[in-house]
Amino acid sequence: MPVISSKGKAMPESPIRKLAPFAEKAVKEGKHIFHLNIGQPDIKTPIEAMKAVREHNLDVLAYSHSAGFESFRNKLAGYYAKHDITISSEDILITTGGSEALIFTMGSITDPGDEIIVPEPFYANYYSFSTQSTVTVVPVISKIENGFALPPIQEFEKLITPKTKAILICNPGNPTGYLYSKEEIKDLAALAIKYDLFLISDEVYREFVYDDSEHYSILQERSLKDHAIVVDSVSKRYSMCGARIGCLVSKNKDVMQTAMKFAQARLSPPTLAQIASEAALEAPESYYKETVAKYKERRDTLVESLKSIPGIQVATPRGAFYCIVELPIKDADDFAKWLLDEFHVNNETVMLAPASGFYSSPNQGLNQVRIAYVLNRRDLKKAVNILKLGLEKYMDKKSFVPTEEKISL
Structure with missing residues (x-):
């Protein structure tokens, strides 16, 4: 059988898009997903x-x-x-x-x-x-x-x-x-x-x-x-x-x-x-100013909401519309999949981008995620609340050890 190239095998999966199958499954199950994983602006394109x-x-x-x-x-x-x-x-x-x-x-x-x-x-x-x-x-x-x-x-x-x-x-x-x-x-x-x-x-x-x-x-x-x-x-x-x-x-x-x-x-x-x-390029200067003002409001809303979650560390961004968030867990990949596959609040959940894919150094960013604040402020607050509740349940789930396992340890 013909073989794939070494270069092809070395090509990394996108940390932004690799969880798409889990998201597609969640949608088929009737869940609404707040997409914090991808930098797709909701601001209107210039007329x-x-x-x-x-x-x-x-x-x-x-x-x-x-x-x-x-x-x-x-x-x-x-x-x-x-x-x-x-x-x-x-x-x-x-x-x-x-x-x-x-x-x-x-x-x-x-x-x-x-x-x-x-x-x-x-x-x-x-x-x-x-x-x-x-x-x-x-x-x-x-x-x-x-x-x-x-x-x-x-x-x-x-x-x-x-x-x-x-x-x-x-x-x-x-x-x-x-x-x-x-x-x-x-x-x-x-x-x-x-x-x-x-x-x-x-x-x-x-x-x-x-x-x-x-x-x-x-x-x-x-x-x-x-x-x-x-x-x-x-x-x-x-x-x-x-x-x-x-x-x-x-x-x-x-x-x-x-x-x-x-x-x-x-x-x-x-x-x-x-x-x-x-x-x-013919868009008026007001287009830039209004757009930047919206993203600044969203950044402030997101960072303030995230800082209310115990155990979270976030670096306040001064540009673009992303931030890296460090979570009080060991495996952000597993957590991001779990949010889509097993968790929801009133049939709503969030999609994150695990940050390990933004590092080339091994074992870096394993407990971090990238969040894109491209949602309106109301949806951002809702998404962060779902993230908070999800973290609480996930951490309880991971810290639970059945009685039989406890005895055998």
């Missing part, structure tokens, strides 16, 4: 984007340029200029989601066996993309105790080897919600220059920063001209996850020319989705 798709006058749904519409790239350059980032349309390559941007990046800058240093916990698909690209992820563990702050720069430096090609960060972070300070970005920039590494920054949550914080992009560091690569996307910013439109941004001409070869091989990004994404 400008939807209108552009409805009213297009195309007669043929044709290929676009492999780099994406020039008009779209020009508008994106204007968008970045509003954020104190000076780039041209030639520094932008439209991709099929931020995922493809990262795959193109890894393909352009690494060879099999090369290494990329990544602070963990990190977005689970980084590990999938690195496996696909035969790249080794070298983790630097950040801790919930200090809010998942950037580990000391010395921790990065001692991991650098001749095989190290890049440092990859997510800013603000998925799954932690951590927002890197300007000083931290400058420290990483200095390290990248010292060792002639690429600094890759996933900035798809740029708008979602709270508490009067400001996002500082690696593209604002002029010294990083040849070292900086940014991955971006419309998915979260405009609540357009299904459009699958992202972009790769870099002033390094060699990187862009190489990435273009990958882009040509996949022909072009989707045409209708580009039309929608270009139109979304």
Whole structure:
């Protein structure tokens, strides 16, 4: 019988989607699930984007340029200029989601066996993309105790080897919600220059920063001209996850020319989705402000509710719309399955993303979950209450030992 590749066997399951069979079973049993496991916003997509798709006058749904519409790239350059980032349309390559941007990046800058240093916990698909690209992820563990702050720069430096090609960060972070300070970005920039590494920054949550914080992009560091690569996307910013439109941004001409070869091989990004994404850039400033205000309210509601549960530890996120929660249990995977399979409150339950899948280091995050606060405040409160009641029952269940077992011990 033909065998599956080693690469295929090494591909990890998604911690966000791997419990889908349990959720499907729960729905068939008539349960309502509050989805805290996936970052699917419920905020409406800008009307400008939807209108552009409805009213297009195309007669043929044709290929676009492999780099994406020039008009779209020009508008994106204007968008970045509003954020104190000076780039041209030639520094932008439209991709099929931020995922493809990262795959193109890894393909352009690494060879099999090369290494990329990544602070963990990190977005689970980084590990999938690195496996696909035969790249080794070298983790630097950040801790919930200090809010998942950037580990000391010395921790990065001692991991650098001749095989190290890049440092990859997510800013603000998925799954932690951590927002890197300007000083931290400058420290990483200095390290990248010292060792002639690429600094890759996933900035798809740029708008979602709270508490009067400001996002500082690696593209604002002029010294990083040849070292900086940014991955971006419309998915979260405009609540357009299904459009699958992202972009790769870099002033390094060699990187862009190489990435273009990958882009040509996949022909072009989707045409209708580009039309929608270009139109979304016409959304008024109020769209961003109202959206960010809603997520801040949700964050505050979630964190306050979680902190009322005994034994829980949560790092308050300053960006994105996720947080890591440490639970007073040993096995978050088992707990998440149990919530879907065996537990409900008035036929309602919650779906969580076990956090071990956001680590590449073994035995890390086993008692943690990632929660996405993409529900309205009323549903968040309800979901946290179900989580609280579920924890109480689960812990009672796990601590119960039948009399016969007690006697035999």
